[in-house]
Amino acid sequence: xxxxxxxxxxxxxxxxxxxxxxxxxxxxxxxxxxxxxxxxxxxxxxxxxxxxxxxxxxxxxxxxxxxxxxxxxxxxxxxxxxxxxxxxxxxxxxxxxxxxxxxxxxxxxxxxxxxxxxxxxxxxxxxxxxxxxxxxxxxxxxxxxxxxxxxxxxxxxxxxxxxxxxxxxxxxxxxxxxxxxxxxxxxxxxxxxxxxxxxxxxxxxxxxxxxxxxxxxxxxxxxxxxxxxxxxxxxxxxxxxxxxxxxxxxxxxxxxxxxxxxxxxxxxxxxxxxxxxxxxxxxxxxxxxxxxxxxxxxxxxxx
Numbered sequence: 001x002x003x004x005x006x007x008x009x010x011x012x013x014x015x016x017x018x019x020x021x022x023x024x025x026x027x028x029x030x031x032x033x034x035x036x037x038x039x040x041x042x043x044x045x046x047x048x049x050x051x052x053x054x055x056x057x058x059x060x061x062x063x064x065x066x067x068x069x070x071x072x073x074x075x076x077x078x079x080x081x082x083x084x085x086x087x088x089x090x091x092x093x094x095x096x097x098x099x100x101x102x103x104x105x106x107x108x109x110x111x112x113x114x115x116x117x118x119x120x121x122x123x124x125x126x127x128x129x130x131x132x133x134x135x136x137x138x139x140x141x142x143x144x145x146x147x148x149x150x151x152x153x154x155x156x157x158x159x160x161x162x163x164x165x166x167x168x169x170x171x172x173x174x175x176x177x178x179x180x181x182x183x184x185x186x187x188x189x190x191x192x193x194x195x196x197x198x199x200x201x202x203x204x205x206x207x208x209x210x211x212x213x214x215x216x217x218x219x220x221x222x223x224x225x226x227x228x229x230x231x232x233x234x235x236x237x238x239x240x241x242x243x244x245x246x247x248x249x250x251x252x253x254x255x256x257x258x259x260x261x262x263x264x265x266x267x268x269x270x271x272x273x274x275x276x277x278x279x280x281x282x283x284x285x286x287x288x289x290x291x292x293x294x295x296x297x298x299x300x301x302x303x
Contacts, residue, residue: 033284039277047094054087058244067260077262080252085262089270091244096226096274099160103225104218106164111171112214118172119179120202130176133169141166145228149237159238163225174217178210185209212289219282223275230271246271 046053055075062068062082070077076085118129136144141163148162182188183206191201232238233247241248246267253263 030284030288032280033288036277036280036282036284039273040281043093043274043277044097046090047097050090050094054084054090056084056087058083058088058091059242060084060087067256069260070262076266077260079249079260079263080256085249085266088244088249089246089266092246092249092267092270093274095156095239095243095245096229096271099156099163099229100222100225102157102160103163103167104222106161107167107171107221108214108218110164110168111173112175112210114168115172115175115177116179116202116207116210119176120183120198120206126176129172133172136166136169137173141224142228142231146232146235146237149232154237154240156239156243159229159232160225163228166228167221167224171214171217171221174213175210178213179206182206182209212285215289216282216286219278219285223278223282226271226274226278 060083062074062078062084064082065074065078066080066082068074068078068082074084074086076089079085079088114129114133118126145159145162145166148165149159152158152162179202188201188205191205196205229238230245230247230250233243233245234251236251238247239245241252249267250264253260253267256263
């Protein structure tokens with residue numbers, strides 16, 4: 001009996017090791033996932049450890065060093081008030097990722113709830129919820145967010161709330177489509193036959209099967225939230241100066257293009273890299289979480 005237990009334990013350990021090696025191999029072979037993950041990880045670490053890695057306070061003025069080019073003292077130069085551009089970029093990543101995280105949380109929470117109810121219940125409730133979603137989808141995201149922020153007022157939380165509300169209908173559409181597909185599966189029919197309650201079926205059976213598309217959509221919304229926050233701040237209705245925001249820095253820099261090319265250059269590069277990393281991460285996760293991709297790789301590994 002003891003030998004059998006040892007053999008079973010050994011097989012489990014070997015099986016887990018092979019599964020972990022296979023998963024890590026799939027991740028390593030997915031170049032978009034790896035590159036996007038590295039870029040997002042770098043910006044995330046910048047946002048978390050901004051007070052410790054920034055060389056200066058982002059609001060500290062060095063009047064004598066206004067419009068200084070990149071140098072040993074100021075690696076990315078200074079702006080019109082002598083503030084260190086690198087420090088503002090580092091703290092700007094914290095603002096952008098805070099807005100993105102809050103907006104994604106709001107969009108996912110509201111969209112998943114609405115989409116799950118609409119797709120699972122159906123009927124008149126589905127029609128009403130989806131017509132409201134269609135009405136909101138008729139507005140361009142930036143225009144709708146601009147209107148919401150203008151009516152509520154500027155600030156980090158109001159911008160995040162506005163962006164999150166804008167993308168609730170899009171998440172609801174994705175969630176509804178996933179629920180409509182999953183509720184016809186055999187395991188859902190079997191759960192109903194066994195007498196399980198509808199909400200238990202939705203929460204414990206259908207819900208876990210819809211996580212993959214929601215994760216991918218979350219990365220896309222995160223990237224769009226960074227862009228919209230920068231656009232709103234650039235237009236003067238987002239965050240309030242002198243907050244170290246990439247959009248605010250771009251707005252200030254456009255007045256001094258004739259004196260300093262590095263003022264708009266580096267915030268623009270930061271926005272582009274952050275959005276690129278999130279898009280690559282989303283595309284990589286989409287391929288990684290695709291069951292068809294898993295089956296193909298498993299077949300190739302077996303052969």
